[in-house]
Structures are given as C-alpha cells and as structure tokens.
Amino acid sequence: MNEQVSSRDEEEQRLLVVLEQVSRRMRKELSLLGDRREDVVGIRQDFWDDVRMNFSDSTEVGETWSSIVQQAELLAERERSHRVASEMVERLTRQFDSPYFARIDFAEKGGEDEVIYIGRASLVGEDGETFYVYDWRAPVSSLFYDHEPGPASYRIPDGEMEGELKLKRQFVIRGGQLKHLFDTSETVGDEILQAVLSEGSDTAMKSIVATIQKEQNWIIRDEKHKLLVVQGAAGSGKTSAALQRIAYLLYRFRQSLGPDQIIMFSPNPVFKGYISRVLPDLGEANMRQMTFRELIEARIGRRFEVEDLFSQTEILAAEDGTPEGEARERSVRYKGSEHFFITVESYLKRLEQDGVRFRSLRYRTETIVSAEEMAERFYSVRASEGFGARASGLRRWLLERLKAWVESQLDEAWVEEAAELVDSEDIQRAYVDVRRRGGFHDEVFDDEEQMSVRLKKRVAEAAVDPLVKAVRRYRFLDAVATYRELFESRTLFTSCSPDGKLPLGWEWMSQRSEETMGRKAIDHEDATPLMYVLEALEGFRLVEGDILHVFVDEAQDYSPFQAAYLRRRYPRARLTVLGDFNQAIYIQSQESGGFSGWTRLMAPDVTSVLRLTTSYRSTEPIVQYTKGILAAEDAVGIIPFQRKGEAPKVIACKDGGQLGDKVAEDINGLLAKGYGTIGVITKTAHETGNASALLKELLADEVPVTLVTGASAELPKGVSVLPSYLAKGIEFDAVLVWDASSARYGKEKDRKLLYTVCTRALHVLHIYHTGEASPWLPEQGG
Incomplete structure (x- = not known):
C-alpha cells in the first residue's frame, strides 16, 4: 500500500513537470499564432496596395502579373503558418487535458533502465532532445501493447531491439488531474477498459488508444501485407483499429503519405459523421x-x-x-x-473484337457522325492498344469532325439567320476576336466580313456545344x-x-x-x-x-x-x-x-x-444474450469482456399503441438515469416514421427525438429513431428494439439483422414485440 502511495506521489509530481512543459509550449505557440494572425490580416488588407499595377504594354502587364503572384504566394505561406500554429495549439490543449496514458520502463540488453511515457502525441523539451512523452505510434511504444513485463523487443529500422520490460503502468488523466493509476502485467489492464467502457456513449466515436489490445495492435502496425482482412465480433474494436491504423500509417510514412492518399468507405452518412473526430483527436487530418x-x-x-x-x-x-x-x-x-x-x-x-455500342452525334434531324461510323473507327485500331487508346483516339476524331461540321455550316441559311439576331454581347465578343487577329486597322479592308464570319461561327459552335461537351466526357460510348x-x-x-x-x-x-x-x-x-x-x-x-x-x-x-x-x-x-x-x-x-x-x-x-x-462494446449480459440470436456455429468464438450490467429485457405488447406507451415510459426512465444516447431501432424506414411521430406525441417537448434518415450526417444526443440498416457500426447507451415480432423478424434471413440491431447497445437492451416474439430471440430475458 505504501508503495502504491509512493508511486502515486511520484507520478503526480512528474505530471506537474509535464504540464508545465505543455504550458510553456502553449504560451509560445499562442504568441506565434497571434503574430501569424496579424500577418494574414495585414497582407489581406494591404494586398492591392503592395501590388504595382501597370497595363501600358505587354512587358508591364507581365510584371504586374508577377507582382500579384508574388503577393498571393506570400499570403498563402502566412496562411499555412497560421494553420500550423493553430493546429499546434489545439494539440497542446488536448495534451494539457491528458498528456499521456501509459509508462513503461525498458532496459536494452547491457543498458540502463529507460523510463518512457506514452501519449496521443509526442512532447519534446525546448532543448529538442528531452522526450517527456512518446507518440503512441513510435516503434518503442509497441512494447506497451505487445508485451508483459519480462523479455521484450520492438522493431527498429535495422532489425529488433531486445531487452527487458520492467514496468508497465497505466493512467487515467482528465483535466490535467491524475484520476487512476494501475500497474499491470496484462496487455492492457481491465481497470482501464472498465473505466473507458463504462462511460456513456458520445455521439462521435472516441479515440481510445489507451485501450488498444494486442491483436488490434497487430492490425494497426501491419506494414507487410497488401491485403488485411479483419473479421471481428460486434463491438470488438474493428473500426477503432482501422482509424488508429490510418493515424499510424500517416505517422510512420509522413514523408510519402498524406491523408488525401487514403480513402475510407463507410456504410452510410451517419457513420461518416460518427467517426469524423477520431483522427483529429489523434493529431492527424481526416482521410478522404x-x-x-x-x-x-x-x-x-x-x-x-x-x-x-x-x-x-x-x-x-x-x-x-x-x-x-x-x-x-x-x-x-x-x-x-x-x-x-x-x-x-x-x-x-x-468487346475487344466487336459489340461496343455507340451514340450517334445529331443536331436536330441531321446525323453528324453515325454510331456505325464510330464503331468502324473504334475497331480500326488494333485490339492490343486497349479500350483506353481506342476511346481517346475516337474522342479526338469526333472533336475534329464537329469542328469541320461547324465550318461546313457557315453559309447555311439557319446560321446566317441566327447570326443576324445575336445580341450586343455576342457582337462585342466577335469584335474582340477580330481585333486580336489584327483587324480594324486602316490598311485592313475586310473587317466587316471577318465580323460576319466570326458571328456565324459562334452561332454554329453554340449549336454543337452540348455535343462537344458530351464527346469530351466520352458520352459517345453507350455503356447502358x-x-x-x-x-x-x-x-x-x-x-x-x-x-x-x-x-x-x-x-x-x-x-x-x-x-x-x-x-x-x-x-x-x-x-x-x-x-x-x-x-x-x-x-x-x-x-x-x-x-x-x-x-x-x-x-x-x-x-x-x-x-x-x-x-x-x-x-x-x-x-x-x-x-x-x-x-x-x-x-x-x-x-x-x-x-x-x-x-x-x-x-x-x-x-x-x-x-x-x-466484444468490448456491450456488457457481458448483453453479449451473452445476443450470441443466442445467432446460429450456434456462428456464435462460436465470440467472447464477452467482463463488464457487468443489467440483463436484456424482452417486453410483450398487446398492440402498437401499448408498444409506443412502453417505449416512451422507458425513454423517460433511461433519461432520468443519465443515459445520453438512446437508439430506438425499427426494421424499416416506414416503421421509423411511424415510431418517431408516435414518440413525439407521447414524450414531453423538451425530450429531443430525432428521425435519422439515409441523408443524415450527424447522430445527435438524446433519442434517435432509425431503421436497422442505418445503425451499422454505431453504438448507443441504450437500445430499444421496436417490434421484434415473428411477423417482422421471423425468417432465417432476419436473424443476422436482429443480431446487428441488438448489438448496438452499450449498457441497456430492451426488446419489444407485438404478437409472437421473433423465434431468434433466446428465451432468457424478461
């Protein structure tokens, strides 16, 4: 006990030292941010005053343009500096709240003990050499995730660094205060997981790098494989591991990989908003x-x-x-x-030999280029050139044909009639075109004719402009x-x-x-x-x-x-x-x-x-219950994390009216207990609309009820009513399943859907049904 007290005193003193370092950096960066902001505002205000404007001849125009470009580049550089300083202030603000979450003591073979603190981002002293905190993605930090105290090693560019892990300690720091401290011999201590998982759900996914498990760390740091396939039970941390993998890759390959070179496909717009804060919390810009x-x-x-x-x-x-x-x-x-x-x-x-369909190019009733002509031209190029070369070649040929058609129409009656009806703006443009070509000088005698030709050409070009645009976009290929x-x-x-x-x-x-x-x-x-x-x-x-x-x-x-x-x-x-x-x-x-x-x-x-x-998301009773929804062979291997909680409830209702009453009553009770996010999940969007309207009638006006649709980009606090397929990947403090009856979830193909819906719950799962309950619901619960 005395040792634990002594350790806490030591760690609290150390935390004060680190927070002082963060404060110093913060003061410095805030001052820099203020200077950068003044620079940006000043350059914007004085932009045109600092540009030398002169359009008297071509040389002066060039110098004027160079002056504008130079001033614009200066502004862009200052704006970049301001953005970097702003991001640094945001990072330091997060560090002051929780500068690190772990400590390891590691001794290299034949070397002395080195004390290493691990956080979301590194913190280096003003001397540029003293590491107060190591980034969780640094190679040495993998010791924390991969090893228990004893012989240990981590990868370095030249191979493996071997030694002994002598201490593995975890912290919960909030608001710059040391809340909890644990020494552990496990991958990540259950106490830390319990502390994080017992918290209420946020409407955006949290970055919980402190709770990365050993198998997740393998996913995060895998650099060997080109294809990584992760099958994970509901709530096993798949998405968290993926996002932390992105953060790791951006850190590990920061010289050659940017966030715009990474793309993530999400299941729906709601989920996109749900995970949008994770990477910024880890100090990285969001990927596409x-x-x-x-x-x-x-x-x-x-x-x-x-x-x-x-x-x-x-x-x-x-x-x-x-x-x-x-x-x-x-x-x-x-x-x-x-x-x-x-x-x-x-x-x-x-299709390389024959069969590609084409769309003819037509203007009114005239066929400019037929589909048959296109096919002949397309297949006149060797198949070995590939579709791309054939299509681009045909595209160039079609643009030339359209250009030739414009020239062929200049003496047609419809063009001459349309040219006579052009507005003053078209005339002005034609005048500018002729002037650029050297017209309207004393020695030039055909200015009027040039103007006429130019106007007629503009008429003909405007007529086929939709066709030109279509050809440029490859619309001549009839893929359908x-x-x-x-x-x-x-x-x-x-x-x-x-x-x-x-x-x-x-x-x-x-x-x-x-x-x-x-x-x-x-x-x-x-x-x-x-x-x-x-x-x-x-x-x-x-x-x-x-x-x-x-x-x-x-x-x-x-x-x-x-x-x-x-x-x-x-x-x-x-x-x-x-x-x-x-x-x-x-x-x-x-x-x-x-x-x-x-x-x-x-x-x-x-x-x-x-x-x-x-499965870490749900309590042990919820995981055990939802396993029973699956076929026995599908449930094998799903292991609940040992977090206690109330057993799921299955609630019978005589009709839809009573179902609404009971759900509304439960919502009031759950809100009173402090649950911040409650998901009312129906099977279809049609049911969602009905359920949402009914609950808004039954609940007090101050209870927020949000109908979540496929177009929704954010998941709000309070009560969310949504269809089953929009709940994918999302979690709620409490899930209320709307009408899990045999009529709604009675077929074999509904079994996995019901499992998906029920596994969205962190702490509370209530399942309501009218008539007979779904046959996939286990008998327990009530």
Missing part, C-alpha cells in the same frame, strides 16, 4: 471518406436515376414473399456474385446499351458465362433491364456492373492511382462484384477490410461465402486474415 453510394452517384448518378441500397432494401422488404420479390432477390444475389463478375470480364474480352446486350442475347450470355449456363431467373432479369434502363433508371444491383463496363470502355481513365490505402468498413455488406470493382478502381492501393459476417444484412452479400470475395483479390503471401473475438 465516402460511401459506396457516393461513388456510384459521382460516376453515373448525373445521367441516370440510380436506386440506392437502402431503397432496394425497403422495396425487397415490402415485396417479401411475393413472386416479384423472390425474382428480384435472385437478381440481386446473382448480380453481386463472383460468377457474374467473371461473366462480365469475359464479355469485355469479347452495351451492358444490356448481355441480357438481350441468350447465346451471348452463355458464351461468356464460366459454366456456359444462364442463371436462374435470367428471363426476368432481361425483362427488368428493358423496363428500367429504357427509362434511364438503374437498379442498385446493376449499378456496379454498369460502372465497371463504363470505366472499362473508357480505359479506366478515372482510376485513382494516387490512392495508396483503401479502408472498407462493414465489408461484409459488399458483394464479391463490388469488392473486385474496388480493387480495379484503386490499382496501387493496399486494402484493409473490416467486418463481421454475422452482420451481413443485405441480400447482395448474404451468400457470398464470408470474406472470400475479398481474400481472393490478392495472392495468399501478401494477404493476412485476422480475427477479433472479444
């Missing part, structure tokens, strides 16, 4: 973040009405059990399959018609199919594609294959080769086709994919064979598959 839906929208959403995954899910739920619904499900499953990807690749191979051909010819499909057979329901798919694509509507299951065909025909001209790392969260929701497409789109990138196949809730991925669609993307020797089994 998007949903797969946003990628689809960027490529084909401007030209077509594209169904999203959530709308598809709602439609399938509404048509469940009908012949139309069953046919659509078959189509969704097949078009996301590896079989279909191989079929499309084989089709693209055939080319893709549809697969579902219009049985012979073509079977010749491309790897087994030479048509998929079950091919006739329905054929009819469906004709109906939807004929009116420029694209089903979600067609969006990725269509993007693949489109980008292949264009030669993958928009492939993002500058992206070096791609992270995919909730990877179990991606079809094998989508996985293969992402690999093609980011050819230079290393992949980190994270998910839980027990949470595969979408039809497109439920029969994909786990993560095989991902693991086959790269060679086995550059692929690593890791499994996280311990």
Whole structure:
C-alpha cells in the first residue's frame, strides 16, 4: 500500500513537470499564432496596395502579373503558418487535458533502465532532445501493447531491439488531474477498459488508444501485407483499429503519405459523421471518406436515376414473399456474385473484337457522325492498344469532325439567320476576336466580313456545344446499351458465362433491364456492373492511382462484384477490410461465402486474415444474450469482456399503441438515469416514421427525438429513431428494439439483422414485440 502511495506521489509530481512543459509550449505557440494572425490580416488588407499595377504594354502587364503572384504566394505561406500554429495549439490543449496514458520502463540488453511515457502525441523539451512523452505510434511504444513485463523487443529500422520490460503502468488523466493509476502485467489492464467502457456513449466515436489490445495492435502496425482482412465480433474494436491504423500509417510514412492518399468507405452518412473526430483527436487530418453510394452517384448518378441500397432494401422488404420479390432477390444475389463478375470480364474480352455500342452525334434531324461510323473507327485500331487508346483516339476524331461540321455550316441559311439576331454581347465578343487577329486597322479592308464570319461561327459552335461537351466526357460510348446486350442475347450470355449456363431467373432479369434502363433508371444491383463496363470502355481513365490505402468498413455488406470493382478502381492501393459476417444484412452479400470475395483479390503471401473475438462494446449480459440470436456455429468464438450490467429485457405488447406507451415510459426512465444516447431501432424506414411521430406525441417537448434518415450526417444526443440498416457500426447507451415480432423478424434471413440491431447497445437492451416474439430471440430475458 505504501508503495502504491509512493508511486502515486511520484507520478503526480512528474505530471506537474509535464504540464508545465505543455504550458510553456502553449504560451509560445499562442504568441506565434497571434503574430501569424496579424500577418494574414495585414497582407489581406494591404494586398492591392503592395501590388504595382501597370497595363501600358505587354512587358508591364507581365510584371504586374508577377507582382500579384508574388503577393498571393506570400499570403498563402502566412496562411499555412497560421494553420500550423493553430493546429499546434489545439494539440497542446488536448495534451494539457491528458498528456499521456501509459509508462513503461525498458532496459536494452547491457543498458540502463529507460523510463518512457506514452501519449496521443509526442512532447519534446525546448532543448529538442528531452522526450517527456512518446507518440503512441513510435516503434518503442509497441512494447506497451505487445508485451508483459519480462523479455521484450520492438522493431527498429535495422532489425529488433531486445531487452527487458520492467514496468508497465497505466493512467487515467482528465483535466490535467491524475484520476487512476494501475500497474499491470496484462496487455492492457481491465481497470482501464472498465473505466473507458463504462462511460456513456458520445455521439462521435472516441479515440481510445489507451485501450488498444494486442491483436488490434497487430492490425494497426501491419506494414507487410497488401491485403488485411479483419473479421471481428460486434463491438470488438474493428473500426477503432482501422482509424488508429490510418493515424499510424500517416505517422510512420509522413514523408510519402498524406491523408488525401487514403480513402475510407463507410456504410452510410451517419457513420461518416460518427467517426469524423477520431483522427483529429489523434493529431492527424481526416482521410478522404465516402460511401459506396457516393461513388456510384459521382460516376453515373448525373445521367441516370440510380436506386440506392437502402431503397432496394425497403422495396425487397415490402415485396417479401411475393413472386416479384423472390425474382428480384435472385437478381440481386446473382448480380453481386463472383460468377457474374467473371461473366462480365469475359464479355469485355469479347468487346475487344466487336459489340461496343455507340451514340450517334445529331443536331436536330441531321446525323453528324453515325454510331456505325464510330464503331468502324473504334475497331480500326488494333485490339492490343486497349479500350483506353481506342476511346481517346475516337474522342479526338469526333472533336475534329464537329469542328469541320461547324465550318461546313457557315453559309447555311439557319446560321446566317441566327447570326443576324445575336445580341450586343455576342457582337462585342466577335469584335474582340477580330481585333486580336489584327483587324480594324486602316490598311485592313475586310473587317466587316471577318465580323460576319466570326458571328456565324459562334452561332454554329453554340449549336454543337452540348455535343462537344458530351464527346469530351466520352458520352459517345453507350455503356447502358452495351451492358444490356448481355441480357438481350441468350447465346451471348452463355458464351461468356464460366459454366456456359444462364442463371436462374435470367428471363426476368432481361425483362427488368428493358423496363428500367429504357427509362434511364438503374437498379442498385446493376449499378456496379454498369460502372465497371463504363470505366472499362473508357480505359479506366478515372482510376485513382494516387490512392495508396483503401479502408472498407462493414465489408461484409459488399458483394464479391463490388469488392473486385474496388480493387480495379484503386490499382496501387493496399486494402484493409473490416467486418463481421454475422452482420451481413443485405441480400447482395448474404451468400457470398464470408470474406472470400475479398481474400481472393490478392495472392495468399501478401494477404493476412485476422480475427477479433472479444466484444468490448456491450456488457457481458448483453453479449451473452445476443450470441443466442445467432446460429450456434456462428456464435462460436465470440467472447464477452467482463463488464457487468443489467440483463436484456424482452417486453410483450398487446398492440402498437401499448408498444409506443412502453417505449416512451422507458425513454423517460433511461433519461432520468443519465443515459445520453438512446437508439430506438425499427426494421424499416416506414416503421421509423411511424415510431418517431408516435414518440413525439407521447414524450414531453423538451425530450429531443430525432428521425435519422439515409441523408443524415450527424447522430445527435438524446433519442434517435432509425431503421436497422442505418445503425451499422454505431453504438448507443441504450437500445430499444421496436417490434421484434415473428411477423417482422421471423425468417432465417432476419436473424443476422436482429443480431446487428441488438448489438448496438452499450449498457441497456430492451426488446419489444407485438404478437409472437421473433423465434431468434433466446428465451432468457424478461
């Protein structure tokens, strides 16, 4: 006991020393920030006063332009300095609140003990040599995560540094005060985890680098593998590990890797906002973040009405059990399959010889260039040149044809009539054009004719300007018609199919594609294959080769086709994919064979598959209960962290009115107990609207009730009402499951969805149902 008291006194004294260092740095940086702010404001105010303006001749114009550029560069440099100083102040503010969370004492072989403190960011003394705190990503910091006291080693550029880990101590520091201190022989002490996990949920994910476990640390620091696949139980820290891996990579390769070279695919906009604060808390700028839906929208959403995954899910739920619904499900499953990807690749191979469809260039009733002419020109180039060279060559040829057409129309009546009706602005532009070409001097006699030609040319150019823009964007390639051909010819499909057979329901798919694509509507299951065909025909001209790392969260929701497409789109990138196949809730991925669609993307020797089994999010009773929802073979290996709490409750209601009353009553009780985030989770968006409206009627006006939709970007405090598929990856202090009846969650395909919904709970799980309860709910609870 005396030793513990002595250790605490020693650590409190040491903390004061560190806080004084932070304070000194803070005063210095605040002064610098003030100077930089004054510089920026001054340069902005005096910008034009400091620029020498003279346009008397071309030389003076050049010097004036150089003066403007010089002043702009000076302003940009000062703004960068101000931004760096501001970021440093923010980092020091966080350090003053909690400068470090761990201490290790390590002795190299034949060396003396070295005392090392570890925090979110490093802290170096004014002499530039004294390390008060080491960044958690530094090589030596891995000792804390990977080893217990005893023989230990860590990687250095020249190999391994071996020695003995003599002490491993953890701290909880809040507001510059030492709250807890633990010596531990475990990877990370349970006391620290208990302290963090027992806190209420924030509406944004916390960065909890103090609680990184050994297996998570392997994920974070893996530099060897090009493909890292992480299967983790609900609440096992997959997303936290991914974000900390990004922070580690930015730190480790800071000379060659920037946040704009990393992209993370999130399951929905709500989740994007939920994790947005983690990297800034770790001292790094956020990486690029998007949903797969946003990628689809960027490529084909401007030209077509594209169904999203959530709308598809709602439609399938509404048509469940009908012949139309069953046919659509078959189509969704097949078009996301590896079989279909191989079929499309084989089709693209055939298109190298023949079959690409084109759009004719027409002005009014006149065909300027026919689709047949384009095909002839396209296929006149050797197949070995590839689609890209053929398409770009055709593009240049079409632009020349449009230019020639403009010249051919100058004497046409419609052009002359339109030129006579131009406004004064067009006349002025024509005058400027002629003047630039040396017109309107005494010795020039054809000025009026030049003006007339210029005006007529502008009329003709304006007429075909939409066509020019379309050609520049490769719109002459008809990707939709080319893709549809697969579902219009049985012979073509079977010749491309790897087994030479048509998929079950091919006739329905054929009819469906004709109906939807004929009116420029694209089903979600067609969006990725269509993007693949489109980008292949264009030669993958928009492939993002500058992206070096791609992270995919909730990877179990991606079809094998989508996985293969992402690999093609980011050819230079290393992949980190994270998910839980027990949470595969979408039809497109439920029969994909786990993560095989991902693991086959790269060679086995550059692929690593890791499994996280311990669930930290929920209390032990909740984890044990939710394991019972799964089939026995799927629940194997899920280990609850030993955090006590109340058992889940299953609450029967006689009808929807009583269900609303009981949920509202529970919400009031939970808010009174101090729970900050409460998730009311329905199965579908339709139910969400009804539940939200009912709860707003039953609850007091001061109780915040937010209807969360697919367009929502933030998760607010208070009560959130949301559909099951938007809850992916998010956690709440308390989860209230709205109507987990047999009618809503009675089928085998609903089992994983119900599991996903229930595993969002940190501390409290209440499950309500009308009629008979879902057969997947364990009998315990009540």
